[in-house]
Amino acid sequence: MGDRVGTPAIEARSLSKVFGAGADAVRALDDVSLTIRQNEFFTLLGPSGCGKTTLLRLIGGFEQPSQGDVFLEGQQLTGLPPFKRPINTVFQSYALFPHLTVGQNIAFGLEMLGRPKEKRTARVEQMLALVKLQGYANRKPAQLSGGQQQRVALARALASQPKVLLLDEPLSALDLKLRKEMQIELKRLQTETGITFVFVTHDQEEALTMSDRIAVMDSGKILQIGSPTEIYEHPQRRFVADFIGETNFLEGRITEANGAAVAQLACGHNLTLNGPGQKGSGGGQRVTLAVRPERAEIVPPQGEGLPATVGAVVYMGTDTTYHLTLADGTPFTVRSQNHEGARLDLASGAAVKIRIAPAAIQRLAD
Amino acid sequence: MTGSATSKRFLQIAPALAIIGFFMLAPLGLMAYVSILEKGLNGGVVWDLHTSEAYVNFIFERDLDDSLILNTDYLQIFARSFGLSLLTAALALAIGFPTALYMSMQPEGRRNLLIFLVTIPFWTNLLVRNYAWILLLRNGGLVENLLHWLGIAADQPLGLLYTPYAVSIGLTYSYLPFMVLPIYASLEKLDSRLIEAAFDLGADRRRALLRVILPLAAPGIAAGCVLVFVPALGAYVTPELLGGGKSMMIGNLIQSQFGAARNWPFGAALAFALLTIVLLAMMVYLIRFRRAPAGGH
Ligand SMILES: Nc1ncnc2c1ncn2[C@@H]1O[C@H](COP(=O)(O)OP(=O)(O)O)[C@@H](O)[C@H]1O
Ligand SMILES: [Mg+2]
Numbered sequence: 001m002g003d004r005v006g007t008p009a010i011e012a013r014s015l016s017k018v019f020g021a022g023a024d025a026v027r028a029l030d031d032v033s034l035t036i037r038q039n040e041f042f043t044l045l046g047p048s049g050c051g052k053t054t055l056l057r058l059i060g061g062f063e064q065p066s067q068g069d070v071f072l073e074g075q076q077l078t079g080l081p082p083f084k085r086p087i088n089t090v091f092q093s094y095a096l097f098p099h100l101t102v103g104q105n106i107a108f109g110l111e112m113l114g115r116p117k118e119k120r121t122a123r124v125e126q127m128l129a130l131v132k133l134q135g136y137a138n139r140k141p142a143q144l145s146g147g148q149q150q151r152v153a154l155a156r157a158l159a160s161q162p163k164v165l166l167l168d169e170p171l172s173a174l175d176l177k178l179r180k181e182m183q184i185e186l187k188r189l190q191t192e193t194g195i196t197f198v199f200v201t202h203d204q205e206e207a208l209t210m211s212d213r214i215a216v217m218d219s220g221k222i223l224q225i226g227s228p229t230e231i232y233e234h235p236q237r238r239f240v241a242d243f244i245g246e247t248n249f250l251e252g253r254i255t256e257a258n259g260a261a262v263a264q265l266a267c268g269h270n271l272t273l274n275g276p277g278q279k280g281s282g283g284g285q286r287v288t289l290a291v292r293p294e295r296a297e298i299v300p301p302q303g304e305g306l307p308a309t310v311g312a313v314v315y316m317g318t319d320t321t322y323h324l325t326l327a328d329g330t331p332f333t334v335r336s337q338n339h340e341g342a343r344l345d346l347a348s349g350a351a352v353k354i355r356i357a358p359a360a361i362q363r364l365a366d
Numbered sequence: 367m368t369g370s371a372t373s374k375r376f377l378q379i380a381p382a383l384a385i386i387g388f389f390m391l392a393p394l395g396l397m398a399y400v401s402i403l404e405k406g407l408n409g410g411v412v413w414d415l416h417t418s419e420a421y422v423n424f425i426f427e428r429d430l431d432d433s434l435i436l437n438t439d440y441l442q443i444f445a446r447s448f449g450l451s452l453l454t455a456a457l458a459l460a461i462g463f464p465t466a467l468y469m470s471m472q473p474e475g476r477r478n479l480l481i482f483l484v485t486i487p488f489w490t491n492l493l494v495r496n497y498a499w500i501l502l503l504r505n506g507g508l509v510e511n512l513l514h515w516l517g518i519a520a521d522q523p524l525g526l527l528y529t530p531y532a533v534s535i536g537l538t539y540s541y542l543p544f545m546v547l548p549i550y551a552s553l554e555k556l557d558s559r560l561i562e563a564a565f566d567l568g569a570d571r572r573r574a575l576l577r578v579i580l581p582l583a584a585p586g587i588a589a590g591c592v593l594v595f596v597p598a599l600g601a602y603v604t605p606e607l608l609g610g611g612k613s614m615m616i617g618n619l620i621q622s623q624f625g626a627a628r629n630w631p632f633g634a635a636l637a638f639a640l641l642t643i644v645l646l647a648m649m650v651y652l653i654r655f656r657r658a659p660a661g662g663h
Contacts, residue, residue, distance in 0.1 A: 062562055083568045083570050095557065095560050099582060108577075129506075308460075
């Protein structure tokens with residue numbers, strides 16, 4: 001038992017979860033390990049069915065792992081029922097008690113912990129103020145809008161000051177405008193309460209704007225964990241690069257020229273790499289490169305770069321997207337901001353070159 | 367709504383109204399009329415002699431000199447019927463709620479099988495069911511032997527049969543499905559995430575049951591209690607067979623007035639007293655649960 005700040009809030013070690021048995025068995029989680037720090041806004045991001053909810057339910061105690069262990073501040077949780085874990089959940093469907101008032105809903109956790117009535121009342125007022133619902137204590141949940149119910153669910157889960165708050169796609173039922181508002185609200189609540197948030201979403205934009213760190217999941221595995229910048233700028237796997245934002249993929253083989261690593265692309269041209277990760281180059285091994293559309297640049301055909309042909313040009317207000325084709329038919333998208341004199345007047349079919357700075361190239365592991 | 371739409375609607379439900387009117391309201395009206403007639407000497411009624419005698423008979427006895435003396439015999443039968451019906455509803459609830467809770471927690475496929483099993487008493491003739499209980503409860507019967515074997519009761523004839531408790535056990539058995547099914551329906555509707563939310567917020571099983579499951583199942587529980595209590599109140603085969611005529615209930619009293627006692631007006635008046643009580647019970651139920659929150663959303 002070291003200092004509290006140093007211990008991770010949540011630690012998962014080699015967690016696996018198999019539903020069913022025999023031929024119908026579904027491996028919902030496959031050897032997942034992760035560490036969530038104190039006071040962190042941690043997001044699990046991945047497509048539907050990748051195991052996010054399962055991981056959350058294992059942390060909350062609603063399911064038992066088939067293998068592996070979960071630790072809360074260094075203490076093993078395995079076998080503890082949900083009501084003995086100082087972890088609360090905001091359910092996707094809110095799951096507010098329909099027979100209780102808003103105030104009674106918020107006080108429920110405190111009541112279960114045996115807090116005296118005066119303390120509960122005071123805390124309910126405090127929580128209602130925190131989620132900006134003063135004066136709603138005596139309403140029934142059915143009398144509230146979706147956004148208000150969402151706030152009550154948050155207040156209810158936060159009232160008993162859990163060590164960790166689990167949120168399973170809490171915003172997915174809200175319309176776009178309300179969702180944007182609640183994103184800011186959630187971030188504020190997390191900062192104000194200092195509680196560790198584990199947030200689940202399949203919306204990459206939501207994950208990027210809110211999180212301290214993101215774990216990208218697919219098929220029951222965690223593919224990459226990192227800050228939003230790391231995940232966006234330096235994806236390590238093709239799935240991560242593809243799932244988050246738009247990406248161009250270039251296939252090729254690694255060789256060495258003049259002491260620098262060079263990728264011989266399928267289109268027949270070479271691309272110089274000097275970013276990190278060219279270890280093991282020179283063997284002519286296959287490689288996939290990822291380039292974000294806004295990190296590439298279109299230059300006239302007489303300049304340096306990969307030759308390409310212009311397809312569609314789409315004007316989108318703040319920027320313009322150019323859909324190009326490389327010599328071997330590989331599609332490539334370039335996006336550039338629209339500012340004075342920056343717009344290129346390119347007709348469909350025009351020959352151009354694409355300049356890609358070595359720093360803009362991310363080498364993927366698969 | 368326009369007038370023509372209303373009348374069109376009325377025409378559409380007219381057949382149903384006619385059937386209800388003919389088969390339900392007409393006999394009821396006839397009964398009401400019979401209850402204010404003079405009884406015939408050999409049963410039946412004297413059709414043109416009107417009297418409130420039947421209602422007076424319920425509480426008073428007419429002495430030889432025509433003065434009224436209080437007679438609590440019939441009130442006692444009503445009180446016993448009430449007591450036994452309440453006991454029956456309580457027993458059915460005590461057995462029915464855990465059964466329904468268990469059923470609602472089973473996987474989907476098994477639930478239908480369990481519902482079928484619960485309704486099995488319905489498939490057997492009422493008389494057969496009651497005779498089966500006679501065999502079980504009589505001296506030297508299975509229940510007595512079991513109690514002796516378990517050492518719960520002294521090794522002597524217990525006289526379980528022909529007691530009010532035998533009646534209550536028989537009624538509970540007969541009406542148990544009426545308790546289980548409505549409670550099961552309300553529990554099945556209950557969103558399981560609400561129970562998870564209760565656990566999540568620190569409620570153990572007992573408190574999740576008391577604070578979330580029971581309140582949300584309350585409409586089903588109330589419906590089950592009404593559905594068991596009301597027919598138990600009017601039961602007549604079971605008290606006759608399992609009570610051995612010693613624990614007469616309202617149903618037996620009414621039957622005897624139309625039969626051996628040859629007092630149709632009094633029988634009709636008793637039937638109306640029973641109907642009034644049932645309607646009052648229904649009203650209490652409706653007022654209490656009309657705006658009850660449904661489970662889930
Ligand atoms: N209780 C369960 N029984 C069987 N399979 C389940 C169960 N819960 C989840 N799964 C399966 O596990 C996988 C992951 O599900 P889930 O964790 O809900 O994904 P996500 O929340 O990322 O959409 C899915 O294939 C799903 O069908
Ligand atoms: Mg999910």
